[in-house]
Every structure is written in C-alpha cells, then in structure tokens.
Amino acid sequence: xxxxxxxxxxxxxxxxxxxxxxxxxxxxxxxxxxxxxxxxxxxxxxxxxxxxxxxxxxxxxxxxxxxxxxxxxxxxxxxxxxxxxxxxxxxxxxxxxxxxxxxxxxxxxxxxxxxxxxxxxxxxxxxxxxxxxxxxxxxxxxxxxxxxxxxxxxxxxxxxxxxxxxxxxxxxxxxxxxxxxxx
Amino acid sequence: xxxxxxxxxxxxxxxxxxxxxxxxxxxxxxxxxxxxxxxxxxxxxxxxxxxxxxxxxxxxxxxxxxxxxxxxxxx
Numbered sequence: 001x002x003x004x005x006x007x008x009x010x011x012x013x014x015x016x017x018x019x020x021x022x023x024x025x026x027x028x029x030x031x032x033x034x035x036x037x038x039x040x041x042x043x044x045x046x047x048x049x050x051x052x053x054x055x056x057x058x059x060x061x062x063x064x065x066x067x068x069x070x071x072x073x074x075x076x077x078x079x080x081x082x083x084x085x086x087x088x089x090x091x092x093x094x095x096x097x098x099x100x101x102x103x104x105x106x107x108x109x110x111x112x113x114x115x116x117x118x119x120x121x122x123x124x125x126x127x128x129x130x131x132x133x134x135x136x137x138x139x140x141x142x143x144x145x146x147x148x149x150x151x152x153x154x155x156x157x158x159x160x161x162x163x164x165x166x167x168x169x170x171x172x173x174x175x176x177x178x179x180x181x182x183x
Numbered sequence: 184x185x186x187x188x189x190x191x192x193x194x195x196x197x198x199x200x201x202x203x204x205x206x207x208x209x210x211x212x213x214x215x216x217x218x219x220x221x222x223x224x225x226x227x228x229x230x231x232x233x234x235x236x237x238x239x240x241x242x243x244x245x246x247x248x249x250x251x252x253x254x255x256x257x258x
Contacts, residue, residue, distance in 0.1 A: 020231035125228035
C-alpha cells in the first residue's frame with residue numbers, strides 16, 4: 001500500500017519547521033538533518049498510527065524529540081563534548097541582518113538547559129500551544145509553562161548582562177520592537 | 184516552491200497568558216526584553232524554516248514509499 005499523497009504532502013510541509021526544531025535541540029545542522037531523516041523513516045513505518053485530521057507537525061515533532069532523547073541517552077558523552085561546540089556550530093547558520101545581536105542570542109540560547117530550550121522553541125517559535133508542547137514533551141501543561149518562563153527569565157538575564165557590556169540600545173531595533181511585529 | 188511549514192498557531196501568541204507561571208522568582212520581564220527574545224528566537228528559527236524542504240527528504244519519502252509498495256505487492 002502506498003502513502004496517501006495528502007499525508008506525504010503534510011509530512012514534507014512539516015520538514016522545514018522540523019529541521020529548525022532539530023537544530024535547536026542538537027545545535028548541529030548535519031545531525032539535525034539526520035534526526036529529521038530518522039523521524040520521517042519512523043513516521044512512515046508507523047503511519048497507520050497517525051490519525052488523519054490530527055496535527056501532523058505535532059506528531060512528527062513528538063517522534064523526532066523521542067528519537068533525539070533516546071540518542072542522547074545513548075551518546076551522552078559525545079553530546080557533552082558537543083555541548084561546548086553548540087554555539088560554534090550554530091554560527092554556520094545563514095547570515096542575518098542584526099547578526100551581532102543574533103549571535104549573542106544564539107549563544108545565550110545554547111546555554112539554556114535542554115528542557116527549557118525545547119519548551120521555549122516549541123511555544124515561542126514553532127507556534128505550538130502550551131497544550132501541544134506538553135503533548136510533544138510528554139509532560140504537564142504547567143511544566144511547559146514554567147519551563148518557558150524560566151527560559152525567558154534566564155535569557156533576559158544573560159542578554160541584559162551582555163547587552164550592558166557590549167552594545168547600547170540600537171535605535172533601529174528599538175523602533176522595530178515598539179512598532180510592528182514582523183521583520 | 185518548497186512547501187511552507189504550516190504555522191499551526193500565530194507565533195508567540197503566548198505572552199498574554201504568561202501570568203500562570205509568572206510567580207517564579209526573577210520572572211520580572213520587561214515587555215521590551217520579552218519582545219526582543221521573541222523576535223530573535225523567531226528570527227533564528229525562521230532562518231532555517233526559510234530554507235524550505237531540502238530535496239533529500241523528498242527523495243527519501245519517495246524511496247521509502249516505493250520500497251513499501253514493492254514489499255506490499257510481494258506479499
């Protein structure tokens with residue numbers, strides 16, 4: 001039996017955000033792509049357990065996260081070594097306007113505990129609700145909320161400290177922040 | 184065009200629902216720093232999303248689907 005085209009399309013459509021999530025988990029583009037690949041293989045072999053009409057991205061995120069977690073336990077040592085290189089590897093990501101600020105941000109993000117980082121990314125960037133994020137992470141909604149909160153608090157502390165020693169407020173950024181939301 | 188990732192929710196729509204966890208120590212975040220965190224987080228994330236779906240994943244799904252089909256018809 002071959003894959004329903006609508007499921008195939010839904011899986012492919014989820015790939016860009018799945019990659020972004022994977023990179024935020026492991027901090028490495030190549031490894032992230034491997035994670036995405038493993039998740040897709042796994043998803044396809046379990047496609048019968050996907051309920052049509054439910055949230056495909058959330059289903060794939062859950063698979064990918066579980067995959068990452070079990071890999072993480074297997075290669076804890078390797079990951080610990082890699083942790084120091086996390087910020088470094090993120091530097092290979094595409095150049096952006098506001099590069100200096102963004103690289104500060106990347107570094108701060110990489111220093112968050114994993115639970116907090118993934119909660120923040122799921123809710124603050126992937127656009128999942130707290131409930132969806134809780135399902136993906138297999139924990140209570142309140143846990144996600146407090147992780148997101150702690151993540152923000154820590155980031156703001158790190159960025160405030162670095163901001164003070166580094167860069168003053170940038171007028172352009174300020175006007176963007178106080179004005180409309182999208183770049 | 185590569186298919187766009189579905190934004191399942193408006194991004195960063197959670198700021199208003201903050202207070203539930205906001206009793207934590209040091210959870211005193213100014214709106215400016217909050218906005219800044221959100222903006223930078225999404226900027227980083229979207230820089231990857233904007234790369235779209237690399238071909239290798241399209242080929243992978245097609246290949247897996249074909250393998251599955253072949254296996255199925257042999258049974």
